[in-house]
Amino acid sequence: MNHASDQSTTTSQRKNSTMCQHQPPCPSADSADREAAHLVAHHPEQGWSLLCNGVLLFEDTGELLPDGQVVAPHRPLGAGHVTAAA
Numbered sequence: 326m327n328h329a330s331d332q333s334t335t336t337s338q339r340k341n342s343t344m345c346q347h348q349p350p351c352p353s354a355d356s357a358d359r360e361a362a363h364l365v366a367h368h369p370e371q372g373w374s375l376l377c378n379g380v381l382l383f384e385d386t387g388e389l390l391p392d393g394q395v396v397a398p399h400r401p402l403g404a405g406h407v408t409a410a411a
């Protein structure tokens with residue numbers, strides 16, 4: 326699949342979202358290692374964290390990638406397992 330044309334791109338904001346100034350650089354959002362990126366914002370009371378590479382990481386291990394792609398939770402929650410209603 327190709328990138329969908331981005332209608333919200335502004336002239337002042339480039340599509341390249343790499344703002345990482347860490348050494349070594351954090352893994353990119355499309356890397357399998359993306360969760361290893363540094364936290365730049367952490368809001369446990371709201372249940373999410375923002376990683377350096379632009380990935381929003383939710384406490385249920387779901388993710389929202391910078392390109393809008395949603396990654397379903399992929400780790401068992403353990404106690405308090407919630408089953409979606411059929």
Ligand SMILES: [Zn+2]
Nearest residue numbers: 345347351377
């Ligand atoms: Zn970084």
